[in-house]
Amino acid sequence: MAKLRMGMIGGGPGSFIGRxxxxxxxxxxxxxxxxGAFSSDPEKSKAAGAAMHLDPARVYGSYVEMIESEQRLPANQRMDFVAIVTPNHVHYQPAMLALQGGFDVVVDKPMCFSLDEARSLEQEVERTGRLLAVTYTYSGYPMVKEMRAIIAAGRIGKIRKVYVEYPQGWLATDLETGGNKQADWRTDPKRSGAGGAIGDIGTHAAHLAEYATGLRITAINAMLNTVVPGRRLDDDASMLLRFNNDATGVLTATQVAVGEENNLNIRIYGEKGGLEWHQVEPNSAVLQWPDQPREILRAGWGYLGSAAQSNTRTPPGHPEGYLEAFANIYAAFARALRSRASGDRDFPTVVDGARGMAFIDCVIRSAGSSQKWTEMP
Amino acid sequence: MAKLRMGMIGGGPGSFIGRxxxxxxxxxxxxxxxxGAFSSDPEKSKAAGAAMHLDPARVYGSYVEMIESEQRLPANQRMDFVAIVTPNHVHYQPAMLALQGGFDVVVDKPMCFSLDEARSLEQEVERTGRLLAVTYTYSGYPMVKEMRAIIAAGRIGKIRKVYVEYPQGWLATDLETGGNKQADWRTDPKRSGAGGAIGDIGTHAAHLAEYATGLRITAINAMLNTVVPGRRLDDDASMLLRFNNDATGVLTATQVAVGEENNLNIRIYGEKGGLEWHQVEPNSAVLQWPDQPREILRAGWGYLGSAAQSNTRTPPGHPEGYLEAFANIYAAFARALRSRASGDRDFPTVVDGARGMAFIDCVIRSAGSSQKWTEMP
Amino acid sequence: MAKLRMGMIGGGPGSFIGRxxxxxxxxxxxxxxxxGAFSSDPEKSKAAGAAMHLDPARVYGSYVEMIESEQRLPANQRMDFVAIVTPNHVHYQPAMLALQGGFDVVVDKPMCFSLDEARSLEQEVERTGRLLAVTYTYSGYPMVKEMRAIIAAGRIGKIRKVYVEYPQGWLATDLETGGNKQADWRTDPKRSGAGGAIGDIGTHAAHLAEYATGLRITAINAMLNTVVPGRRLDDDASMLLRFNNDATGVLTATQVAVGEENNLNIRIYGEKGGLEWHQVEPNSAVLQWPDQPREILRAGWGYLGSAAQSNTRTPPGHPEGYLEAFANIYAAFARALRSRASGDRDFPTVVDGARGMAFIDCVIRSAGSSQKWTEMP
Amino acid sequence: MAKLRMGMIGGGPGSFIGRxxxxxxxxxxxxxxxxGAFSSDPEKSKAAGAAMHLDPARVYGSYVEMIESEQRLPANQRMDFVAIVTPNHVHYQPAMLALQGGFDVVVDKPMCFSLDEARSLEQEVERTGRLLAVTYTYSGYPMVKEMRAIIAAGRIGKIRKVYVEYPQGWLATDLETGGNKQADWRTDPKRSGAGGAIGDIGTHAAHLAEYATGLRITAINAMLNTVVPGRRLDDDASMLLRFNNDATGVLTATQVAVGEENNLNIRIYGEKGGLEWHQVEPNSAVLQWPDQPREILRAGWGYLGSAAQSNTRTPPGHPEGYLEAFANIYAAFARALRSRASGDRDFPTVVDGARGMAFIDCVIRSAGSSQKWTEMP
Structure with missing residues (x-):
């Protein structure tokens, strides 16, 4: 049995997420x-492919060329799926082409540029029966899966409060005018979409909250700020949340918190217990009780549930991190490709991707409203 | 020179804060x-006074009796000030009596029962020229004073974001129906006032945010919840904030976060740097920068400013805690009593106390409004 | 019932520990x-007493004068006990005088200057029936008492390994030549005794290890270093240990660990579980198991044993620290004074003090030997 | 340019380290x-190779067969190097065969079974000019490289103290009799060699200490224990160290510390500053000073030196871990293979491997001696 074959769209020079x-x-x-079609500049694409030791014949000058060419290859050679790692405005078209070309798709988050695109992708996935994964990386962490399992099993009772926060500091100054490629497109409404921080990291936070709790956000009371003068999109978001079980919460996502790295945190309190997890030290989760010692759950131990255990590669104390969480999404996607009928879909799907786009849309509408609460569909 | 003489109102059996x-x-x-007049039950008051080794003649059956009796004692014997440690509905009357009787006053937070009472106390302090301190304990910590000094000196630049959170878990169940004296009065609107969690701990968080940053909250967008069924006051608050320098923030205060102890935390981000402090490990603060290593500031070191240093009793690594922070407020109050003309008032005054009452009032109005923002006077 | 009356010997200007x-x-x-007799200079003693608001008539020019004068006072006025807080070479004489004068004694650690003095004090305590406490502060912490209780109850099984370490950094340079009063006497063999770091902090570590585990050190394999050139006593100690139950361990105590504050730590492993405690964050202890989540035990909770609970003054999350641990020793001493017959002696006694002196003696002998192990009596 | 081609010896079913x-x-x-030759059982080897999607023709029944067969392949097909991941007693023979067959070698630690084998391997590497890397994983961490760079640049001054500790808990019971394959061979002197814990993890600790500081251990005063009854090798080691610059230190390595995962820690103190690093949270290092705030150095920041930066794949706050550290050793080895003349050898070489074997030998000799110190060659 051969490895699954992946093609990549984007990920050329200056890309962080492609690698x-x-x-x-x-x-x-x-x-x-x-x-791969690593760049819209064929020369750059070639160079990138060479650096990855790829067969030059399969390094393409455009994603259109790639999808068409690969379709013509024999089934045992052609790529099985594409990974789309371009800026947001170049997610939809290649994804549609790939789906229509018979390829499954992995696409970086947010899934696309607009809620309309999201709806369209949902329909195309439905129509074609292909699989589409969105890389909400943080739900790939074993301890996030453990939290989800603990909550699903009712161990901390009905959820009452969800606090999720995602402070970063890298956009505390106007990097985008200084040639930083990442900052450039992420703060450009033509490439990033209607959301800045709320799209780039807010959607991660929202997905994490829903994934871990199994709840759905039903209403949002949001404030969006553009803190850095001259910036064209929000760089700071705070909001109050209502969930479908009457729980409430707070979500913050900011990129102007000087000195913060990638400090995604979540705390969840139920009637019977509480949970806490910090992405920068991802191999621990805290489980706490009203009258017993706080417990530190650690990746790799036998007392964890099966989802956490099967998403860990090393014994306790041999830390795994961001790449391994990311890999867990790919591994789940690969399992689903190999066993489509199983229904095993432990990765963020097109539904989650569309939900993220609805979240961005709802936050922007709420932020523009003088009414407190805006319903999330 | 003799010690300053304190009388206490409240603090009898079952009191936590009196001791x-x-x-x-x-x-x-x-x-x-x-x-002291430790209880409205004279027998209980006597017993409490005896346990504190007090002269039985000066253990009174009521605060009225105490204030009247002490006034009649010679100046070199009578108490210099009273400390009022009763439930909120018994703050105003003894404070007014004491001020009118020529005594300075320390009163536990929140300062009183209603905004009207607060206004009246402000006027009486003004009229009598006595001193009144409100024990917003957490501004007594040396590392909080250090944050305030760092911000005041402009080291982290203009403040942009303030996140303050105060989760506790002790009221996650309806303790008040089970005979817990602390829970009983704190959840009773007749004794606690219009605010539950927002008055009990939310005011601490608001004071901390304003004290550390030197800013003032100008508008609030709040959600108040009563999570535990049957409870008569809020036990959970979340809100978005605007400050007088255009900074924004988030404040949460909850007493239903199962497993949380007294987890007051603050993070503040300016244009040039960030600060973070956690009350449960109060001897550290984190100072962070856009391009330099994070710094851990620790109590007791010579690199700290004078306010932090003068509010510390031990060398680095000999941890001080809650009692010492509390004592710093008393020490500042004592300095002011001994040197009234100095203007040294490094403790929360009647102005801060009234501000706390205005905060409670504003949060409740905001929570009841469908408009997003409610102005804070 | 009156308060217990304390007299103090030492603690004048420049003293850290007196306050x-x-x-x-x-x-x-x-x-x-x-x-008090706060200084051997009567003027300084007077000034110190005045700053403490003491009756000038009871501020003495020498400890001899104090002990003699207090003996002549009526029983209901004279001091009940003395606290000796002078440098080590002025512990023995005032302690002996006080015992012989009918006073109980609290003495700072190490108990005295030499093992001979210790033996003599032990005999005098025995002869007079007075109580003597040595302020090994760290065994006063509630979470240390909890560890002791857990171990005594067999919860972690037979102890196998004990690691105790006590790094400080304040003597990383030759402070003693620059006028630092604390450094001056502590590095002077005429005032400190034969041990430098090993006496000043090593004895704390040894006491903590024995107190927490209930074991006794039986043999030592030590290295003592004088790291800072010109220093007259050791400033750095490391040693391997054997205990009376066949457990082994490692003890380190250094004062040249640049940047370390007062970082006393202990880890203890038994057949069934492990324990860990850090003095700089003293309100937590870690309890860990072979196959269950690590537990974080926190001061103030109802799940702790009675010793931890009764040595705590605040609810969980209201941190107590060094002063409170110190106060626990005084409180236990006071209880013993008030109820001598009870046998309740939850403070380090003259036996512990003598054991500390034997430890210093054994370490110095071991360090000077080319043989691996030196027996500890 | 093609990828480098690796062959693997060992790593079949039940192997942790092969994967x-x-x-x-x-x-x-x-x-x-x-x-690969993944198992000495050809069937198991085939199955393992299939699971890795290897060409069945290149999955061998023995390492002898593999080395011989690969030698016969064309240069652009045959493997470039072998990775030896078998138990310790099967390191030497395949390494020698591979070197003699013209292949470079990566071998898991400890490098071999005995000091004699190590000497012989050193000679063979010298003779053949091939490269040999030993996977002392922990020196692959970027923050370890940062510590090494800080020390090499003299920023913390001449090193005085080195504390390195490596507690694990997984061998706290006699797992080896219960069918645990990892425990079985590691506690078997015929497969593991003369050292148990001291070989398995003590060598990691010793390498880390020497790598980070650039110093060499010159003398050892060791205690080795077999704590678990019936075990055939040591499971617990503690020792005092002397280094070649007169610094001293302490090294502990134990596998019976119940509840510990893989808790390798190091603290290093120089004349001017101190450094601390914990493997379980590997992306931070602490840098501390006598009179300035402690600094938290974090992986991925621009303020780090080039070695740390070039050994990091993700931006700050996207944690990397054990696998990435391991990968850094392979990456350095690959660079050296591609550019043999460069002299760039930022991986543990045969010299480090031999030093590890000498360390085991010295510790065992010291532990058996009644003399305090045993020289390390």
Missing amino acids: IHRMAAELDGDIQLVC | IHRMAAELDGDIQLVC | IHRMAAELDGDIQLVC | IHRMAAELDGDIQLVC
């Missing part, structure tokens, strides 16, 4: 990058 | 508890 | 400082 | 596993 996708996909030895 | 006030007041050897 | 003893003794409202 | 080597080697996309 991450490649390492994550290949980590478990079940996927191999075989082709 | 704290006594220890804090006496810690630095400059104040001595000399009399 | 600590005064605060700790008085914290719980059961002891009052009533007299 | 780790495969993931680490391939992580950066520059190495590909192409063949």
Whole structure:
């Protein structure tokens, strides 16, 4: 049995996330990058492909060319799926083309540029029966899966409060005018979409909250700020949340918190217990009780549930991190590709991707309203 | 020169905070508890006074009796000030009586029962020229004073974001129906006032945010919840904030966060740096920068400013805590009593107390409004 | 019933520990400082006494004068006990005088200057029936008492390994030549005794290890270093240990660990579980198991044993620290004074003090030997 | 340019470290596993190779067969190097065969079974000019490289103290009699060698201490224990150290510390500053000073030195871990293979491997001696 063959769209020079996708996909030895359209500049694409030791014949000058060319290859050679790692405004078109071309798709978050695009992608996935994964990385962490399992099993009771926060500091100054490629497109409404921080990291926080709790956000009371003068999109978001079980919460996402790295945190309190997790030290979660000692749950131990255990590669105390969480999404995607009928879909799907786009839309509408609460569909 | 003489109102059997006030007041050897009306039940008051080794003649059956009796004692014997440690509905009357009787006053937070009472106390302090301190304990911590000094000196630049959170878990069930005296009065609108969690701990969080940053909250967008069925006051608050320099923030205060102890935290981000402090490990603060290593500031070191240093009793690594922070408020109050003309008032005054009452009032109005923002006067 | 009356020997200008003893003794409202011989310079003693608001008639020019004068006072006025807070070479004589004068004694650690003095003090305590406490502060912490209780109850099984470490950094340079009074006497063999770091902090570590585990050190394999050139005593100690139950361990104590504050830590492993405690965050202890989540035990909770609970003054999350631990020793001493027959002696006694002196003696002998192991009596 | 081709010896069913080597080697996309002799049982080897999607023709029944067969392949197909991931007693023979067959070698630690074997390997590497890397994983962490760079630059001054500790808990019971394959061979002197814990993890600690500081251990005063009854090798080691610059230190390595995972820690103190690092949270290091705030150095920041930066794949706050550290060793090895003349050898070489064997030998000799110190060659 051969490895699954991946093609990549985007990920050329200056890309951060392309390299991450490649390492994550290949980590478990079940996927191999075989082709790519790494840049809209064919020369840059070629150079990138060469650096990855790819067959030059399968390094393409455009994603259109790639999808068309790969379709013509024999079934045992052509790529199985594409990973789309371009800026947000170049997610939809290649994803649609790939789905229509018979390829499954992994796409970086947010899934696309607008809620309309999201709806359209949902329909196309439905129509074609292909699989689409969105890399909400943080739900790939074993301890996040453990929290989800603990909550699903009712161990902390009905959820009452959810606090999720995602402070970063890297956009505390106007990096975008200084040639930083990442800052450039992420703060450009033509490439990033209607959301700045709320799209880039707020959607991660929202997905994490819903994934861990199994709840759905039903209403949002949001404030969006553009803190850095001259910036064209929000760089700071705070909001109060209502969930579908009457729980409430707070979500913050900011990129102007000077000195913060990538400090995604979540705390969840139920009637019977509480949970806490910090992405920067992802191998621990805290489980706490009204009258017993706080417990530190640690990745790799036998007392964890099956989801946490099967998403861990090392024994306790041999820390795994961001790449491994990312790889867990690819591994789940690969399992689903190999066993489509199983229904095993432990990765963020097109439904989650569309939900993220609805979240961005709802936050922007709420932030523009003088009414307290805006319903989330 | 003699010690300052303190009388106490409240603090009898079942009181948590009375003992704290006594220890804090006496810690630095400059104040001595000399009399008290510890309970409205004279027998209980006597017993409490005896346990504190007080002269039985100065253990009174009511605060009215105490204030009247102490007024008649010679100046070198009578108490210098009273500490009021009763439930909120018994703050105003004894405070007014004491001020009118020529005594300075320390009163536990929140300062009183209603905004009207607060306004009246402000006027009476103004009229009498006495001093009134409100024990917003957490601004007594040396590392909080250090944050305030760092911000005041402009080291982290103009403040942009303030996140303050105060989760506790002790009221996650309806303790009040089970005979818990602390829970009983704190959840009773007749004794606690219009605010539950928002008055009990939310005011601490608001004071901390304003004290550390030197800013003022100007508008609030709040959600108040009563999470535990049957409870008569809010036990959970979340709100978005605007400050007078255009900074924004988030404040949460909840008493239903199962497993949380007294987890007051603050993070503040300016244009140039960020600060973070956690009350449960109060001897550290984190100072962070856009391009330099994070710094851990620790109590007791010579690199700290004078306010932090003068509010510390031990060398680095000999942890001080809650009682010492509390004692710092008493020490500042004692300095002011001994040197009224100095203008040194490094303790929360009647103005801060009234501001706390205005905060409670504003939060409740906001929570009841469908408009997003409610102005804070 | 009156407060217990304390006299203090030492603690004048420049003293760190004198003020600590005064605060700790008085914290719980059961002891009052009533007299003192704060300095061998009568003027300095007077000034110190005045700053503490003492009756000038009871501020003495020498400890001899104090002990003699207090003996002549009526029983209901004279001091009940003395606290000796002088440098080590002035512990023995005042302690002997006090015991012989009918006073109980609290003495700072190490108990005295030499093992011979220790033996003599032990005999005098035995002869007079007075009580003597040595302020090994760290065994006063509630979470240390909890560890002791857990181990005594067999919850972690037979102890196998004990790691105790005590790094400080304040003597990383030759402070003693620059006028630092604390450094001056502590590095002077005529005032400190034969041990430098090993006496000043090593004895704390050894006491903590024995107190927490209930074991006894039986043999030592030590290295003592004088790291800072010109220093006259050791400033760095490391040693391997054997205990009386066949457990082994490691003890380190250094004062040249640049940047370390007062970082006393202990980890203890038994057949069934492990324990860990850090003095700089003293309100937590870690309890860990072979196959269950790590537990964080926190001061103030109802799940702790009675010793931890009764040595805590505040609810969970209201941190107590060094002064409160110190106060616990005074409180236990006070209880013993008030109820001598009870046999309740939850403070380090003359036996512990003598054991500390034997430890210093054994370490020095081991360090000077080319043989691996030196027996500890 | 093609990827480097790796062959693996060992790593079949039940192997922990084989999978780790495969993931680490391939992580950066520059190495590909192409063949293997995964088990001495040909059937198991075949099955393992199939699970890794290898060409069945290149899955061998023995390492002898593999080395011989690969030698016969064309240069552009045959493996470039072998990774030896068998138990310790099967390191030497395949390494010698591979070197003699013209292959470079990666071998898991400890390098071999005995000091004699180590000497012989050193000679063979010298003779053949091949490269040999030993996977002392922990020196692959970026923050360890940062510590090394800080020390090499003299920023913390001449080193005085080194504390390195490596507690694990997994061998706190006699797992080896219960069918645990890892425990079985590691506690068997015929497969593990003369050292138990001291070989398995003590060598990691010793390498880390020497790598980070640039110093050499010159003398050892060791205690070795077999704590678990019936065990055939040591499971617990503690020792005092002397270094070649007169610094001293303490090294502990134990596998009976119940509840510990893989808790390798190091603290290093120089004349001017101190450093601290914990493997379980590997992306931080602490840098501390006598009179300035403690600094938290974090992986991924621009203020770090080039070695730390070039050994990091993700931005700050996207945690990397054990696999990435492991991969850094493979990446350095790959760079050296591609550019043999460069002299760039930022991986543990045969010299380090031999030093580890000398360390084991010295510790065992010291532990058996009644003399305090045993020289390390």
